[in-house]
Amino acid sequence: MEALLAIGTRKGLWLARSSNSRADWTVTGPHLPMTDIYALAIDTRGGAPRLLAGVMSQHWGPGVATSDDLGATWQEPEQAPIAFPEDTGAALERVWQLTPAPEPDVVYAGVEPSALFRSADGGKSFELVRGLWDHPHRPQWTPGFGGMAIHTVLPHPTEPRRLTVAMSTGGVYDTTDGGQTWAPANQGIHVKFLPEEYPEFGQCVHKVARHPARPDRLYAQNHHGVYRSEDHAKSWQSIADGLPSDFGFAMVVHPHKPEVIYNFPLQADEHRFPPDGRCRVYRSEDGGDHWTELSGGLPDSGFYSAVLRDAMCVDDADPAGVYFGSRSGEVWASADEGDSWQRVVEHLPDVLCVRAAVI
Amino acid sequence: MVQVHLPSMLRPMAGEQTVLEVQGATLTAALDELRTRYPALERRLRDESGALRRYVNFYVDGEECRRLAGPDTPLTPHTELMIIPSVAGG
Numbered sequence: 001m002e003a004l005l006a007i008g009t010r011k012g013l014w015l016a017r018s019s020n021s022r023a024d025w026t027v028t029g030p031h032l033p034m035t036d037i038y039a040l041a042i043d044t045r046g047g048a049p050r051l052l053a054g055v056m057s058q059h060w061g062p063g064v065a066t067s068d069d070l071g072a073t074w075q076e077p078e079q080a081p082i083a084f085p086e087d088t089g090a091a092l093e094r095v096w097q098l099t100p101a102p103e104p105d106v107v108y109a110g111v112e113p114s115a116l117f118r119s120a121d122g123g124k125s126f127e128l129v130r131g132l133w134d135h136p137h138r139p140q141w142t143p144g145f146g147g148m149a150i151h152t153v154l155p156h157p158t159e160p161r162r163l164t165v166a167m168s169t170g171g172v173y174d175t176t177d178g179g180q181t182w183a184p185a186n187q188g189i190h191v192k193f194l195p196e197e198y199p200e201f202g203q204c205v206h207k208v209a210r211h212p213a214r215p216d217r218l219y220a221q222n223h224h225g226v227y228r229s230e231d232h233a234k235s236w237q238s239i240a241d242g243l244p245s246d247f248g249f250a251m252v253v254h255p256h257k258p259e260v261i262y263n264f265p266l267q268a269d270e271h272r273f274p275p276d277g278r279c280r281v282y283r284s285e286d287g288g289d290h291w292t293e294l295s296g297g298l299p300d301s302g303f304y305s306a307v308l309r310d311a312m313c314v315d316d317a318d319p320a321g322v323y324f325g326s327r328s329g330e331v332w333a334s335a336d337e338g339d340s341w342q343r344v345v346e347h348l349p350d351v352l353c354v355r356a357a358v359i
Numbered sequence: 360m361v362q363v364h365l366p367s368m369l370r371p372m373a374g375e376q377t378v379l380e381v382q383g384a385t386l387t388a389a390l391d392e393l394r395t396r397y398p399a400l401e402r403r404l405r406d407e408s409g410a411l412r413r414y415v416n417f418y419v420d421g422e423e424c425r426r427l428a429g430p431d432t433p434l435t436p437h438t439e440l441m442i443i444p445s446v447a448g449g
Contacts, residue, residue, distance in 0.1 A: 059414045059444040060368075060403035078399045083407040091406035 003315055004070065005323055005356040006051060007331055008037025011349040013053055015071045022321050022335040025344045031071050034058075039310070041098040042357040043107070043122070049359045052107065052123045054095030062092050064109070066123055070359070082109055082117050082126045088133065090115070094149065097310070098123065101155040110150030114141055114167045116179070129179040132165070137184065137201055141170035144204055144223070151309060152205070157212035164208065164233055168223070171203035172233050185233035192224050207251040207309045208233075211258035219261050219288065221251040221309075226263065228288050239288025244275045250312035254337070255320050259287045262314070262322055262338060264307040272306050279303035281312075281324065283338050296340035298332065305330070310353035317358050325351025361389055361434050364441045365400075372400035386417060387430045389440065404442065414445045 005016040005025065014029030032055050039054030051067040053074075064081040065074040084090040090113055097110035100123075107123040110116055115133050117126035132138075132150075141148060149167060156162035161178040164185070171186040184201040191203055204223035211217070220227040220236065226246050227236040240246035247268030254260035263282045267275045274280060279299040282291045305328035315321040322338045325331040329348035334341045360380040365373060373379055379397075383389030387409070394401040404415055409430070411417065417424040417432075418441040424432045434440065 057403075059412065061406060061412055063402075076399065080398075080402045080407060083402075086407070089408060091408040091410060 002359050004359045006040045007325055008040045008353040009349040009351050010036050013037045016344050027345045038352050039095045039098045040353050040355040041100055042355050043100045044357050052098045054098055056094050062094050077124050085128055096149040096151045097153050099153040102157055103160050108153045110153045112147045112149035114148045114150050116150050116165055131180040132182050135182055144168040152208045154210055157215050166205040166208045169202060169204040171201040171205055174233050188236035189227060190225055206249045209251045209253045211253045214258035219251050221248050242291035243282055249309040250307050252312050252314055255314050255316045260285050264312060266306055273304045277301050277303050281338055294338045298341050308352055311351050313354050313356055315356035323354050323356050325354045361438045361440055369400055373397050383434055386424055386432045389434060416443045416445050
C-alpha cells in the first residue's frame with residue numbers, strides 16, 4: 001500500500017509518501033512555493049490520482065493548480081479557473097475548499113468572499129452557484145477573523161441535488177434542488193457573540209463533517225460548541241460533554257466507521273492553545289456521546305500551537321490513518337486510527353490544511 | 360508601441376519573453392490587450408473586477424502608476440512600462 005499525505009502551508013505545499021504501511025515517510029517540497037495553500041484535494045475517482053490545490057500568491061493573486069503526476073508538474077489553465085462574473089462586482093480573494101463530488105468530474109469550490117463554485121471538468125474551470133450568491137441573507141453574513149468564506153462543502157453521497165455548506169460567520173446552509181434555493185440549517189446551535197442566542201443564521205461554524213454511509217448525521221465544531229445533527233442539519237444537539245473545551249477548529253469522521261470522529265480541542269477564548277500545553281487528539285466511538293483522549297506518542301507539555309479547520313484528516317486505508325498539522329509546522333500521523341502517533345515532519349511554515357489518500 | 364518589461368516570475372506566462380509590445384492609450388487599455396493575448400499573465404496583474412493587484416507595481420516611464428492616474432494613466436507609443444512586484448510578505 002502506498003499512501004500520500006499532502007500538506008498545505010502558508011508558504012507552499014509539501015508532499016509525504018509512504019510505501020510501507022505508513023511507518024516511514026519521504027517528504028518533498030516546497031511545491032508551489034510562496035503561496036498560501038488553504039485548500040487541497042486528492043481526487044482518486046479516476047484512474048490516476050489528481051491533486052488540486054487552492055493557491056494564493058500575495059503578489060499574483062489566487063488560483064487553482066492541478067497535478068496529474070503526484071506533484072511533479074502543476075498546471076493552471078490560461079483563463080482564471082475561478083472568477084466572479086462581471087455583474088457581481090466581486091473578485092476572488094481565496095479558495096478555501098475543494099471537494100470532489102460523487103458525480104464524475106464534478107468538483108465544488110468554497111471561496112472567499114462567501115460563494116460556492118461548481119466545476120464539471122474535474123476542477124479546471126468553475127461556475128458560480130447563483131442561488132447561494134443571490135441568497136437574501138448574504139448581505140447579513142459578516143466576516144470572522146479568518147475572513148468570510150465558504151470553508152466546508154459537503155455533497156450528498158447519493159442525492160446529487162443535495163448539498164450542505166458552512167461558513168464563518170454565516171452558519172450552515174442546505175440545498176435540495178441543486179443549488180437553486182438554500183435554507184439555513186442552524187437550529188440548536190448556540191451563539192455567544194450575538195444578542196440573540198439561537199439565531200436563524202450567523203453562527204460561527206468552524207467545520208462540519210459527515211460520513212457517506214450515514215449522510216443524515218452531521219458533526220460540527222463551532223466557535224464554542226460541538227454538535228451532532230441526526231436530521232440532515234435541520235437541528236443540532238451538543239456533544240461537547242467529555243471534551244476539555246468546546247472550542248476548536250477541526251472535525252473529522254473516520255473513513256469507514258460513521259460513529260467514530262476526531263477533534264482537537266483548544267482552550268478558549270482567552271487562550272487558543274491546547275489545554276495545559278498538552279498535544280491531544282480526542283476520539284469518540286459513539287458519535288460524540290463519549291470522548292477518549294489520545295496521547296500515544298504526542299507531546300505531553302509545551303505544545304502551544306493550534307490545529308486549523310482543515311489541518312486534520314483521515315486517509316481511506318483499513319486500518320485508517322489519521323493526520324494533523326499545527327501552526328508551528330509539525331505534522332503528526334497515526335497508522336492505527338489514533339492510538340499511536342509519529343511526527344512526519346517539523347519546522348514547516350504554518351500548516352493550513354492536510355489531505356491523505358491511498359494511491 | 361508600449362514596451363512592457365516583465366519580471367522573471369511572469370515570463371513563463373508570456374512564452375518566456377522579457378519585453379512585450381502592446382498598444383493602448385492608457386494603462387487599462389494596455390492591460391486589456393494583455394488579457395486578450397496572455398490571459399494567464401493578465402490575471403496575475405488584475406483581479407476579475409479589473410482592480411490592479413495590491414502588491415504589483417506598474418512603473419510608467421519610471422513613475423509608479425498610483426502616483427499618476429492609476430489605471431487611467433496615459434501611455435504614449437514610447438512608454439516603457441515596468442511591472443515590478445513590491446516588497447511584501449515574510
